Amino acid sequence: MQKEIGFPYTMMPLTLFVVGQGGVADVASVCGCLNGAAHAIFLITGGMDKKLREASYAIIQDVFLWSEQTALPDYRPKKPKYEIIKSVSGSNLCHVSVSKWCKASKFKSFSKERSERCGWLTAAVAKYTVEALNKYADGAFKKAYPLSAAAQECRGCHDKGGMLENSRGVTDCGGCHFTPSMKQSHKKF
Amino acid sequence: MQKEIGFPYTMMPLTLFVVGQGGVADVASVCGCLNGAAHAIFLITGGMDKKLREASYAIIQDVFLWSEQTALPDYRPKKPKYEIIKSVSGSNLCHVSVSKWCKASKFKSFSKERSERCGWLTAAVAKYTVEALNKYADGAFKKAYPLSAAAQECRGCHDKGGMLENSRGVTDCGGCHFTPSMKQSHKKF
Numbered sequence: 001m002q003k004e005i006g007f008p009y010t011m012m013p014l015t016l017f018v019v020g021q022g023g024v025a026d027v028a029s030v031c032g033c034l035n036g037a038a039h040a041i042f043l044i045t046g047g048m049d050k051k052l053r054e055a056s057y058a059i060i061q062d063v064f065l066w067s068e069q070t071a072l073p074d075y076r077p078k079k080p081k082y083e084i085i086k087s088v089s090g091s092n093l094c095h096v097s098v099s100k101w102c103k104a105s106k107f108k109s110f111s112k113e114r115s116e117r118c119g120w121l122t123a124a125v126a127k128y129t130v131e132a133l134n135k136y137a138d139g140a141f142k143k144a145y146p147l148s149a150a151a152q153e154c155r156g157c158h159d160k161g162g163m164l165e166n167s168r169g170v171t172d173c174g175g176c177h178f179t180p181s182m183k184q185s186h187k188k189f
Numbered sequence: 190m191q192k193e194i195g196f197p198y199t200m201m202p203l204t205l206f207v208v209g210q211g212g213v214a215d216v217a218s219v220c221g222c223l224n225g226a227a228h229a230i231f232l233i234t235g236g237m238d239k240k241l242r243e244a245s246y247a248i249i250q251d252v253f254l255w256s257e258q259t260a261l262p263d264y265r266p267k268k269p270k271y272e273i274i275k276s277v278s279g280s281n282l283c284h285v286s287v288s289k290w291c292k293a294s295k296f297k298s299f300s301k302e303r304s305e306r307c308g309w310l311t312a313a314v315a316k317y318t319v320e321a322l323n324k325y326a327d328g329a330f331k332k333a334y335p336l337s338a339a340a341q342e343c344r345g346c347h348d349k350g351g352m353l354e355n356s357r358g359v360t361d362c363g364g365c366h367f368t369p370s371m372k373q374s375h376k377k378f
Binding site: 008011012013015016018019022023024025026027028029030034035038039041042043047048053056057060061064092093094095098099102103108109110111158159160161165166167168169170171176 | 197200201202204205207208211212213214215216217218219223224227228230231232236237242245246249250253281282283284287288291292297298299300347348349350354355356357358359360365
């Protein structure tokens with residue numbers, strides 16, 4: 001955008017979004033490439049204007065749900081340094097995404113291979129984001145990745161208007177709430 | 190900063206950070222006021238420069254850990270619309286923070302009171318962030334909120350250089366991993 005359009009995109013210090021690294025400053029919260037994509041989508045679609053916000057959020061949520069439901073990275077450079085296997089994160093969080101990939105690949109969480117994997121993942125998210133934005137620009141954007149049926153059942157009680165209405169969330173629930181290993185793998189605790 | 194210093198802060202469209210709302214576009218991932226604070230700290234401390242990044246990340250991590258370990262909001266406006274009770278989130282995530290507060294307050298997750306609570310919380314985070322940045326400017330910043338002893342024990346095996354080195358994270362572990370209700374509250378599943 002900075003190269004092809006210039007102003008106002010030239011006003012933004014793009015390196016600001018480096019802070020998304022490692023799930024916000026290495027905290028392993030929201031995945032940094034999703035956080036960067038969200039800011040880019042919001043800016044480009046004009047989500048700062050309340051009238052455009054719902055459409056902007058729909059694209060962001062689609063990118064987030066695509067990313068947690070898809071075997072990634074689905075981008076591979078022409079001359080890769082390493083071969084990187086795909087995994088499904090089931091989550092928009094760095095912590096979960098990295099742990100799942102480490103388990104699938106047998107590589108360590110601070111290995112060069114993991115770092116390379118996150119580079120490929122960032123390219124994959126950028127590609128999907130641009131495709132979604134292009135569809136939106138053509139008036140042809142539709143959410144392609146709804147919440148899973150299981151998560152929709154959960155949200156039925158826990159979301160706005162539900163019997164309990166006691167949480168917020170647009171993500172899979174089972175990754176944290178119903179996975180035996182989340183509790184049982186450390187019996188000594 | 191825009192009012193008192195002007196350039197370069199006047200270059201940033203501050204409304205961009207509205208996208209943090211509801212844990213990034215209502216997804217309930219990382220808390221939006223923490224996400225905004227992280228971007229502000231990174232920009233103000235010059236974290237885009239690799240030499241300054243470690244110091245920048247230390248402040249961000251301190252704000253995140255303070256927020257998850259402290260009963261919040263610890264800000265109350267002079268003429269509040271409602272009385273808002275405090276709760277400890279144990280997490281940097283919107284989903285967890287809101288759910289814990291709903292449980293403590295008995296208010297719903299899309300109620301006006303919850304919205305007001307998130308306003309107070311945003312003010313509380315902004316205040317702590319500015320105090321941390323002022324200490325940093327005076328050369329007196331020190332991390333005040335380390336990881337809990339329990340989480341440090343977890344990280345001993347799972348973090349960089351640990352026996353397993355299979356995850357990343359600077360946050361409490363027990364909120365997701367060792368809470369009986371995370372798995373047992375829905376026996377039908």
